[in-house]
Amino acid sequence: MSRLPGGKPMSALVRLDDVSVSHDGVLALSGITLTVEPGKIVTVIGPNGAGKSTLVKVALGLLVPQSGTVTRRTGLVAGYVPQRLDIPASLPLSVRRFLRMAAGKGDVAAALDRVAAGHVMGRQVRDLSGGELQRVMLARALLRQPDLLVLDEPVGGVDMAGQAEIYDLIAGLARDEGRGVLMVSHDLHVVMAATNEVVCLNRHVCCAGHPENVARHPEYLALFGPRVAASLAVYTHVHDHAHRPDGTVEHLPDGTVEHIHVHGPDCRHG
Amino acid sequence: MDEFLLRALAAGLGLALVAGPFGCFVVWRRMAYFGDTLAHSALLGVVLGMVAGLSPSLGIAVLAVALAVVLGLSQGQKKLASDTVLGIVSHGALAAGLVALSLLDDVRVNLVGWLLGDILAVGWIDVAVIWGGGAVALLALWKLWPSLLATTIDEDLAAAEGHDVTRARLGLMLLIALVVAGAMKVVGVLLVTALLIVPAAAARALARTPEQMALWASVLGVVAVICGLGGSWRFDTPSGPSVVLAAVVLFGLVRLSRR
Numbered sequence A: 001m002s003r004l005p006g007g008k009p010m011s012a013l014v015r016l017d018d019v020s021v022s023h024d025g026v027l028a029l030s031g032i033t034l035t036v037e038p039g040k041i042v043t044v045i046g047p048n049g050a051g052k053s054t055l056v057k058v059a060l061g062l063l064v065p066q067s068g069t070v071t072r073r074t075g076l077v078a079g080y081v082p083q084r085l086d087i088p089a090s091l092p093l094s095v096r097r098f099l100r101m102a103a104g105k106g107d108v109a110a111a112l113d114r115v116a117a118g119h120v121m122g123r124q125v126r127d128l129s130g131g132e133l134q135r136v137m138l139a140r141a142l143l144r145q146p147d148l149l150v151l152d153e154p155v156g157g158v159d160m161a162g163q164a165e166i167y168d169l170i171a172g173l174a175r176d177e178g179r180g181v182l183m184v185s186h187d188l189h190v191v192m193a194a195t196n197e198v199v200c201l202n203r204h205v206c207c208a209g210h211p212e213n214v215a216r217h218p219e220y221l222a223l224f225g226p227r228v229a230a231s232l233a234v235y236t237h238v239h240d241h242a243h244r245p246d247g248t249v250e251h252l253p254d255g256t257v258e259h260i261h262v263h264g265p266d267c268r269h270g
Numbered sequence B: 001m002d003e004f005l006l007r008a009l010a011a012g013l014g015l016a017l018v019a020g021p022f023g024c025f026v027v028w029r030r031m032a033y034f035g036d037t038l039a040h041s042a043l044l045g046v047v048l049g050m051v052a053g054l055s056p057s058l059g060i061a062v063l064a065v066a067l068a069v070v071l072g073l074s075q076g077q078k079k080l081a082s083d084t085v086l087g088i089v090s091h092g093a094l095a096a097g098l099v100a101l102s103l104l105d106d107v108r109v110n111l112v113g114w115l116l117g118d119i120l121a122v123g124w125i126d127v128a129v130i131w132g133g134g135a136v137a138l139l140a141l142w143k144l145w146p147s148l149l150a151t152t153i154d155e156d157l158a159a160a161e162g163h164d165v166t167r168a169r170l171g172l173m174l175l176i177a178l179v180v181a182g183a184m185k186v187v188g189v190l191l192v193t194a195l196l197i198v199p200a201a202a203a204r205a206l207a208r209t210p211e212q213m214a215l216w217a218s219v220l221g222v223v224a225v226i227c228g229l230g231g232s233w234r235f236d237t238p239s240g241p242s243v244v245l246a247a248v249v250l251f252g253l254v255r256l257s258r259r
Helices: A052-060 A095-102 A108-114 A130-143 A160-177 A188-193 A211-216 A218-223 B003-028 B032-040 B042-051 B056-076 B082-103 B111-116 B124-153 B155-160 B165-187 B192-204 B210-235 B239-257
Strands: A014-023 A026-036 A041-045 A067-072 A078-081 A148-152 A180-185 A197-202 A204-209 A241-243 A249-251
Touching: A014 A052, A026 A041, A026 A052, A026 A180, A026 A204, A041 A052, A041 A160, A052 A148, A052 A180, A052 B155, A078 A130, A078 B155, A095 A108, A095 A130, A095 B124, A108 A130, A130 A148, A130 A160, A148 A160, A160 A180, B003 B032, B003 B124, B003 B165, B003 B192, B003 B210, B003 B239, B032 B042, B032 B056, B032 B082, B032 B165, B032 B192, B042 B056, B042 B082, B042 B111, B042 B165, B056 B082, B056 B165, B124 B155, B124 B165, B155 B165, B165 B192, B165 B239, B192 B210, B192 B239, B210 B239
Parallel strands: A041 A180, A041 A197, A078 A148, A148 A180
Antiparallel strands: A014 A026, A014 A067, A197 A204, A241 A249
């Protein structure tokens, strides 16, 4: 088991502490602190270009941050579902073979049944619909018996009924099997229902907290309220600060904002 | 059957077996121009080998491996597209080879032989090198196979699952450099990439898994070598182009039969 500085054993699966990442001098993530514990679901929401996928890559260890520390529990097995998969047209790949790549042993048929996609076993991966591919990738991640599931938009291309089914499955994986889940989503409704912690990201952590706690706060309305009903896919976030095109924070002078939200307990900026 | 034809057949079959699985990765990972770049450097390799007092084949192999390392390490840069970098290296090496050749008065090189291949001049030692080296290359590929396949599908996914993406990529480039160097004598500079690409492309239509495609590519390559050398013997045509033409005809037949 990894130890944090100071010698305390680490119970978290992965911990990011004050992590910053820039691509070619442009800041992509700034001062991110985030922890995923076993059995917990952490959902990252934010607009396009907020650095959600970059955050996922940092957590997986695919990207080394310029500053800050990332600690993963020793021997951590991660299951990753990327946002999309571009398999070359020239590569023949059956679903069965694709699943076998993740785990030589293991019941691939049972894994596929679990995500309600047993019927695609014999198909070519390239011929799958978007929703079917998402399910197959989730089954593949599960075959690895992961301690930590990292899901980048896991319901992209899945119809509404299927989305609820997949989120139920993910919630069960955390609740019943003690797996930690780090998930990226656009969908505010689902974020509220199936997650232990929500992190609003726009290159920095705008606010973070338990969804129910957040919902009890009057600021919650300012944050999500008026828009929730209409914002199934579009993330809108009214701010006391503005974001310059490069993602840095610009504080607006008093009186220019329509309303001001108070940031959550873990908020790290004004 | 004459002994030289037997040697040619032995060399060609060994190459076809090895080229099949490697050719699949060339097709999947779009490395055709990489193969061409190594082939274009061959002339410079021949000259360097002769100047250093080594055999031309050894010169080709050493230069190809060196270029593969340089190209592999230069993939991190993003200022130029990879085909631009390959074009610079490819034509730079070809030009350097031609200039060096003209400067060396006492070196005589059979240019046509290198351009088109001279499989009928292959000796038993060459055959031994092709089979021995080919076996080692296939063994190395077998070791790298899971990582390479995962990397070909998605580099991030492969890395997240614990595969060493960089090792797999560099390993593949080095091995392809060796295969290209080995194939040069048989099919020649101009056509060496075809031996990798054409059987693999034909195998695509017959396969449902990557492994099936690799096997079919080897089988089709073997058929192409047998037909090509047979035709070369029968009609007195150059061996390299005959083999490649046979492979292209096979490709056409497979595609037609699968429509």
